Amino acid sequence: MKYFDRQRQLISDATFLSQVKEVSQTNLERCYQCLTCSLGCPTTFAMDYLPNQIVRMVQLGLKQETLTSATIWVCADCATCATRCPNNVDLPKLMDTLREMSLLEKVAIKERRIAAFHDSFLTSLKRWGKPHELSLLLWFKLKTGDFFSDLGLGLRMLVKGKFKVFPPGFTSLKEVRTIFHRVNQKLTTEEKH
Amino acid sequence: MRAICARLGIELVELADWSCCGASSAHQTGRWLAHALTGRNLALAEKVGLDLAITCPACYLRLRTTQKEMKDNPKQRDELAELIGQPYGAKNNIRHLLPIIYHDVGVTKLKNSVAKPLAGLKLVCYYGCYLVRPPEVVAFDDPENPRMMDLLLEAMGADVRDWSGKVDCCGGSLSMSKRRIARRLVAEITQWARNAGAEAIVTACPLCHSNLEARQSDKLPVFYFTELIGLALGIAEVRQWLRKHLISPLRLLASHGL
Numbered sequence: 001m002k003y004f005d006r007q008r009q010l011i012s013d014a015t016f017l018s019q020v021k022e023v024s025q026t027n028l029e030r031c032y033q034c035l036t037c038s039l040g041c042p043t044t045f046a047m048d049y050l051p052n053q054i055v056r057m058v059q060l061g062l063k064q065e066t067l068t069s070a071t072i073w074v075c076a077d078c079a080t081c082a083t084r085c086p087n088n089v090d091l092p093k094l095m096d097t098l099r100e101m102s103l104l105e106k107v108a109i110k111e112r113r114i115a116a117f118h119d120s121f122l123t124s125l126k127r128w129g130k131p132h133e134l135s136l137l138l139w140f141k142l143k144t145g146d147f148f149s150d151l152g153l154g155l156r157m158l159v160k161g162k163f164k165v166f167p168p169g170f171t172s173l174k175e176v177r178t179i180f181h182r183v184n185q186k187l188t189t190e191e192k193h
Numbered sequence: 194m195r196a197i198c199a200r201l202g203i204e205l206v207e208l209a210d211w212s213c214c215g216a217s218s219a220h221q222t223g224r225w226l227a228h229a230l231t232g233r234n235l236a237l238a239e240k241v242g243l244d245l246a247i248t249c250p251a252c253y254l255r256l257r258t259t260q261k262e263m264k265d266n267p268k269q270r271d272e273l274a275e276l277i278g279q280p281y282g283a284k285n286n287i288r289h290l291l292p293i294i295y296h297d298v299g300v301t302k303l304k305n306s307v308a309k310p311l312a313g314l315k316l317v318c319y320y321g322c323y324l325v326r327p328p329e330v331v332a333f334d335d336p337e338n339p340r341m342m343d344l345l346l347e348a349m350g351a352d353v354r355d356w357s358g359k360v361d362c363c364g365g366s367l368s369m370s371k372r373r374i375a376r377r378l379v380a381e382i383t384q385w386a387r388n389a390g391a392e393a394i395v396t397a398c399p400l401c402h403s404n405l406e407a408r409q410s411d412k413l414p415v416f417y418f419t420e421l422i423g424l425a426l427g428i429a430e431v432r433q434w435l436r437k438h439l440i441s442p443l444r445l446l447a448s449h450g451l
Contacts, residue, residue, distance in 0.1 A: 043374055118221055
């Protein structure tokens with residue numbers, strides 16, 4: 001982890017902690033690094049920093065390091081950490097906050113496949129208002145350029161009737177699209193402030 | 194689900210005009226979009242005035258999260274109402290199907306309605322994440338050792354094994370985007386199930402069900418818990434559902450005369 005830049009200046013954003021605390025509504029300063037979160041976490045093998053390290057990094061204001069980490073995307077949101085945390089630090093909410101911030105701040109995302117999946121899911125949802133797996137898969141494949149993986153599995157699922165070929169009809173589609181529009185507007189005005 | 198609820202005396206009414214709750218993808222990338230997508234459905238259900246019965250623990254957790262946050266914070270509730278264009282009072286009673294069957298129908302009644310006991314079928318019950326965690330939001334059962342599904346299936350004659358994989362994560366939300374993670378987590382779960390002597394895993398989550406089948410190399414059958422209830426109650430429709438599985442459970446069931 002880098003603490004200093006080339007000019008030997010400390011890379012720390014003094015407002016980062018308070019910003020994260022405000023959005024996530026969780027008191028990260030209570031963490032005393034007992035590592036219970038990281039010991040119970042099922043996906044640490046794919047992380048670059050352990051969950052307890054992420055908490056420490058936020059406390060120290062290491063914004064760039066935190067928002068570009070793989071950890072925030074690899075977290076499967078299973079909440080084992082938060083359930084066992086002796087200090088009630090809500091790590092899943094912290095991870096949600098960090099993911100949202102990394103998207104809003106347009107930093108380089110380390111786990112682009114995971115971000116692309118979420119984006120495809122929401123694109124499909126905005127288009128149909130209800131889940132439609134086939135279009136979600138198509139968008140995901142277009143976004144990642146990975147056309148050939150899971151083709152066999154996809155076909156088997158199609159044959160078994162697990163995918164609906166035609167998108168669901170939905171009368172209030174406009175309402176859902178308005179929600180997407182209003183949320184975007186809200187985020188833009190909040191950013192200006 | 195409809196067939197089983199009808200048999201057990203639970204009347205289901207589909208929420209008219211429902212839309213997708215946004216699942217993991219919405220709340221992992223933007224809290225307001227997540228609250229608005231769930232909030233729309235919650236507001237619709239509030240107008241109908243009935244309890245919300247949900248089969249998917251992810252939807253269940255998302256809806257309960259929004260309701261809890263809106264209940265605790267009236268200012269946010271107003272902001273939400275503006276986004277969804279309708280008032281929301283955060284008064285819903287949001288319930289998962291498993292506790293509905295467990296509490297409202299009850300183990301004794303279920304036991305008395307069994308037509309074909311699941312005798313000899315060695316099972317482990319898998320609860321996964323969202324049904325049990327975070328406990329202050331889902332208010333379900335013991336977060337480390339839930340027993341609800343175990344007790345229901347035991348009542349129907351199955352040989353339910355105790356095991357350590359009950360509440361471990363299967364990596365379902367990463368099933369598409371990070372197959373390596375999903376495969377490893379699923380392999381651990383099936384290994385623990387085998388160690389406990391189980392012939393099949395029973396879930397209460399459609400996403401876990403799909404992930405446990407699709408990312409498994411072990412060929413251990415996986416059931417959604419209502420399928421087994423349906424079999425024990427002698428509902429004929431169940432056979433059609435079982436044909437849709439990626440890992441066929443038919444041979445296993447036949448070996449136990451089911």
